[in-house]
Every structure is written in structure tokens, then in C-alpha cells.
């Protein structure tokens with residue numbers, strides 16, 4: 001992984017502002033792993049998630065902390081996951097196509113998800129979106145245009161895909177301490193990482209503003225300061 005400076009993070013944030021979270025995740029990987037620029041959109045999602053977790057561990061700490069709301073009573077349910085458990089998990093070496101009902105499929109990648117997100121109605125009908133995703137990943141060249149998938153078949157397909165690429169979806173399980181409802185939620189790593197990156201970028205811009213106003217230094221000079229020195233100067237400015 002390439003070492004990213006504060007200036008790199010600021011320009012990454014600027015480039016990714018307003019993009020779809022999928023693209024923000026890919027941009028972050030481009031910046032940290034430039035050698036993967038051409039291929040990352042075709043990586044299985046587990047490989048993408050591992051790279052994002054590695055980035056998080058290096059720059060934002062090992063703890064992936066956040067919260068969700070209990071779907072039943074609205075109680076705030078917090079989670080704290082160790083990002084190293086994701087970053088250090090070996091890449092699944094699943095080179096074989098996944099066979100479901102005699103048809104062969106490869107693992108879905110970011111490019112497939114982006115295409116599925118672009119198609120109308122994807123959000124309205126999750127089953128139709130799953131079928132489109134399966135079609136996009138079919139590798140045996142068969143024609144399935146008229147084929148229908150039952151809910152059970154889709155579930156089986158999902159389970160086989162998950163077994164072949166366990167990090168593709170990171171599922172968090174919760175039990176509400178108030179109403180005891182059990183629920184689960186997927187952790188979307190691109191969104192999660194981008195929120196951290198955005199917070200960092202905003203902090204940096206405010207620091208630049210404060211120090212440039214006080215000392216007349218350029219943005220480049222201020223971003224080149226170590227965290228310790230920047231904080232010390234900021235303390236003096238606000239004293």
C-alpha cells in the first residue's frame with residue numbers, strides 16, 4: 001500500500017465528492033493501491049472489502065465503530081468491529097466457477113454492482129436486482145433470458161456466492177437490549193470509509209483556514225506539518 005499524505009486525502013475527497021459510494025470506494029483503492037487501478041472494478045467484492053479495511057486500519061485505526069437503530073423500538077445499537085479481522089483474512093482462492101442448477105457463475109464485482117444500480121427499478125425490487133446480478137455474472141454463455149428464479153433458488157445462489165467469497169458481505173448481528181429484537185445489518189465498507197475520510201478532510205480544511213489566517217502559511221505548507229506540530233500551532237492560535 002502506498003503511503004498517503006494529508007494532501008493526498010484532501011484531493012481524494014475532492015475528487016470523490018458527490019460520487020456513488022461504490023465509486024468512492026474504488027477511488028480510495030486507486031489512491032492507496034495504484035497498481036490495482038486497471039483491475040479493481042473487476043475484483044470480487046471480498047477482495048475490495050479487504051483493501052478498504054486495510055486502508056482503514058492504516059489511517060483511521062483498527063476499530064470500525066458505528067451504530068444503527070433497532071427496527072422495532074428505535075434504540076441506538078452500537079457496534080465495534082476489529083478491522084484487522086477483515087484486513088488480515090486471506091483472499092479466498094475461489095477460481096472455479098460457482099455452479100447453481102447446472103449454470104456457471106463468477107463472483108460479482110464492483111462493476112456488476114454499479115451496472116445493477118444504474119438499471120431502473122433495482123432498488124424497488126431486490127429479487128429482480130439479484131437476478132440481473134446473476135445474469136451479469138454467468139460465465140457459461142448459456143441463454144437464460146426467459147428463465148425465472150424462485151425465492152428459494154435465489155437464496156441458494158446467495159448462499160453459494162457468500163461461501164465462495166465470505167468477505168463480500170459483512171453482516172453485523174444485533175440484539176436490542178431494550179426490546180430484545182434480533183436484527184442484522186450489512187456494513188457497507190465504501191460508505192463507512194468515506195465518512196471517515198470526509199471527516200478528516202473537513203478537519204484539515206478548518207486547520208488550514210485557522211493557520212493560514214494566523215500565520216499566512218500556504219495550504220501546502222500547513223498540510224505538510226505533522227499532526228503533532230499542527231495541533232500545537234492550533235492550540236497557540238486559539239489560546
Ligand SMILES: [Zn+2]
Nearest residue numbers: 070073176179
Ligand atoms: Zn429494540
